[in-house]
Amino acid sequence: MMQIIVQGLLLSGLYALIAMGFMLIFSIGRTLNLAYGAYIMVGGYMYFWLSQQLGMPQVIGFLGAVSVGALIGLLKHRLIVKPLKGDAVAVEIATLILALITQFALVLIFGDASKILLPLIPGVVTVAGAQVTYNILAATVMSWIIILALYAFVRGTHTGRAMQAVSMDEKGAAISGIDPDRINMITWGISGALGAAGGVFFASYTQLSPQMWLAPVIISVAIVIVGGIGSIIGTLIVAHIIGFLEITVVAVLAPELRGVLTMVLIIGVLIMRPQGLFGREEH
Amino acid sequence: MIPFNRGTNNWEKKMTFGRSIITGLAASLLASTAMAEVKVGFIGSLSSDTGLSTLRGAEIAIEELNAAGGMNGEKIVLVSADTAEDVTEGVKAYEYLAETEEVDFIISGSIDDVSLGWLPRMQEYQIPTLDTWTSYIGIIDMVVEDPELMAPYFMNIASDEALATLYINFGADVLKAKMGWDSVVILAEDTAFGEAITGLVTEALGPVAGIEVKDIITYDVGTVDFAPLFSKAQASGADFIYQVSSVNSQVISSQYVKLQVPMAMTGVNVSALGLEYWEDTGGAGGGISTLSPIPSVGFELDPESQKFVDTYQSKYDSRPKMPHFNGFNAYWGLKQAMAAAEAAGGFEDAAKWAKEMEKQDITLKKDGKLWLRYAFWGADEVEEVTGRTYPHNARFDLTAPYDDAQPSMVVIQWKEDGGVGVVYPPEYATTDFTVPSWVK
Known part of the structure; x- marks a missing residue:
């Protein structure tokens, strides 16, 4: 039981970190950014290239990954989202294609074989009978720091409040003097940075592979749909529900069913409470 | 003249036509010979x-x-x-x-x-x-x-039946007799390969090698988080883990090393069959042993x-x-x-x-x-x-001294310093089977 609690807490922290950037874009940019997984993938590979292949310090590798993630987010907004503004389907298709192009590009550069990212912080500690790596502990701590910082930023800064305003009513925000285009661009940049940061931890916890972008996107979609639009707290809580659900299913039922109950949960929430457990109703 | 000429022309034309046919046939014959x-x-x-x-x-x-x-x-x-x-x-x-x-x-x-x-x-x-x-x-x-x-x-x-049979010998000679292990938990991927190896090993480990199979954990090949699976394996109370992994095998082995799972793990890990294994796992692959068809890495x-x-x-x-x-x-x-x-x-x-x-x-x-x-x-x-x-199957020998053919497989092991060698059978061994340093 304690093993489930420990592993559930750690996995949930990682999921929350991964889903946060996706939630921002979905809430503020109103875009189902299917290329979000590309940030995660590029973040992981960039860290691998800088720190593991070039031998640079891990901090440089991490900052490089986050910077490239933010840059890709900004470019995506400028080159794809803005020109296609108003056509949600076209944006979704374009982002999906972009994710696939990123996948093919990484195959060309790094090859098709999976790679193992060394832990950012090596070492293991036994907690309540479960083997816990310092790496996943760091990921959880980092995820909480980032989430709290994001919460403070959104609640306590002018730009953050502007992001909230745009997420609620873009036209109303514009009338109030907020530049929605600028806010959207900042959001895409932050989302890219968050995705890349999550990618470094996710890859070091699991693996690096050109197909690794899909699983985090599914997890993010699940968390955001169940949590609801525009809720950092909702994202955090649902990340924990899904994380614990997965760990419990593996431990108690069968490993093959790991993602199945999550899917059932999505369908259930879509039917019973379309705005999500913690989301506001859209008008 | 005209008729003659006409006749000559006809004759010449016929000859030319005939030559063309012969030349064409010869050419195509030559061409077909060259193209065969x-x-x-x-x-x-x-x-x-x-x-x-x-x-x-x-x-x-x-x-x-x-x-x-x-x-x-x-x-x-x-x-x-x-x-x-x-x-x-x-x-x-x-x-x-x-x-x-x-x-x-x-x-x-x-x-x-x-x-x-x-x-x-x-x-x-x-x-x-x-x-x-x-x-x-x-x-x-x-x-x-x-x-x-x-x-x-x-x-x-x-x-795979022959592979598994020789593995059972490894179980009896090394895992049971040398290491003193009595029970195993099988951690196998959900593929035809995984099912076949699991079935064969499960059937024979108990009666032949005297090793009890405590539990069988099957996982999807897309699994990238093995921490809860290793916890489940530990909870089984078995002495060691038998893994069966042919797809993305470096993930399970590297997570085993990164998590320092306090149980020995052996079995089948296809990624460990190549020289790239060490690089692919970023060096987090030491202690992993796998049965391997022959010739393998570390094989003389x-x-x-x-x-x-x-x-x-x-x-x-x-x-x-x-x-x-x-x-x-x-x-x-x-x-x-x-x-x-x-x-x-x-x-x-x-x-x-x-x-x-x-x-x-x-x-x-x-x-x-x-x-x-x-x-x-x-x-x-x-x-x-x-x-x-075993009609149409490669010839193998399941009994020492392997004078009819090579054994159906060998067991190889990657060491924590990146070295690799054959640990079983003794006739082909280049190093000893050991457990990782973190396994007490």
Whole structure:
């Protein structure tokens, strides 16, 4: 039981970190950014290239990954989202294609074989009978720091409040003097940075592979749909529900069913409470 | 004059026409002689170490055969079809080779599930086919049940039953007798390969090696988080983990190392069969042991096999740096397939070719001792240990001193310093089996 609690807490922290950037874009940019997984993938590979292949310090590798993630987010907004503004389907298709192009590009550069990212912080500690790596502990701590910082930023800064305003009513925000285009661009940049940061931890916890972008996107979609639009707290809580659900299913039922109950949960929430457990109703 | 001229012209025209026909026929005959070729089709993944090992082994064999005059004077050419290790793509690839390329012979580097996918196509087209990686005993059972339909099929790797049987010996001699382990938890991927190995090991470990199977945990091949699975394995109370992993195997082994799971783990880990394993796991792969078909990494090579590896390494500078066992199988197997075709007058009569293929036998020696043997079991020949037949399956020997053929497999182990060696059987061992430093 304690093993489930420990592993559930750690996995949930990682999921929350991964889903946060996706939630921002979905809430503020109103875009189902299917290329979000590309940030995660590029973040992981960039860290691998800088720190593991070039031998640079891990901090440089991490900052490089986050910077490239933010840059890709900004470019995506400028080159794809803005020109296609108003056509949600076209944006979704374009982002999906972009994710696939990123996948093919990484195959060309790094090859098709999976790679193992060394832990950012090596070492293991036994907690309540479960083997816990310092790496996943760091990921959880980092995820909480980032989430709290994001919460403070959104609640306590002018730009953050502007992001909230745009997420609620873009036209109303514009009338109030907020530049929605600028806010959207900042959001895409932050989302890219968050995705890349999550990618470094996710890859070091699991693996690096050109197909690794899909699983985090599914997890993010699940968390955001169940949590609801525009809720950092909702994202955090649902990340924990899904994380614990997965760990419990593996431990108690069968490993093959790991993602199945999550899917059932999505369908259930879509039917019973379309705005999500913690989301506001859209008008 | 005119009639004469006309007649002369007619005669000349007829002669010219006749000469043209003769010249044309001769030209086409010469052209057809020059163009005659034997077409070999490769089926397998073009982006995996497994697929590339078979492809490159076949390429080297074809180069050498062509340099020696080809097959019955005909040039051998190679075309390839990518399966991307996907069952549907595999079926399409086989159809492409059969219908579009109209190949004479197919050499496969497919994984088990993919081979099972295209097998009905092979039965339909009756194209002589050699599998160099797939080891699924169910296919050999099909040869037993319907030898006519399965005549064109050969598997030149020991089937998984033979692999598992020798592993049971390893269990009894090393895991039980030397390490003192009494129970095991099996951690197996959800594939045909995983199911077959799990079934065979489960059936025999208890009664033969005296090791109790406490639990069997099956996981999806897409699993990337093994922490809860290792916890479940620990909770079983078993002495060690037996892993069965052929897809993305470096993930399970690296997480085992990163988590420092306090239980020993051995079994089948396909990623550990290549020299790239250490690099792929970022060095987080020490302590992992796996059974491996022969020759494996860490395996001492005879001079002929070493020559093949030298040629391979001078020809290719990309991964895999050293061919996996199926690369050796492809190299020798393709030569045997061509020799059989020469004796059978080609590949057209698959049954006749199969009869000649059954006779192929290459023995490689090291220090005067039989080291490797590329041959096939006779249709009615019963293997003593398992008490069954293995028609069209690679010949193997399950009992020391392995004087009829090589063992069906060896157990290799990667050490924490990045070294790798054979730990079982003793006749082929280069190092001792040890547990990782964090396992008490």
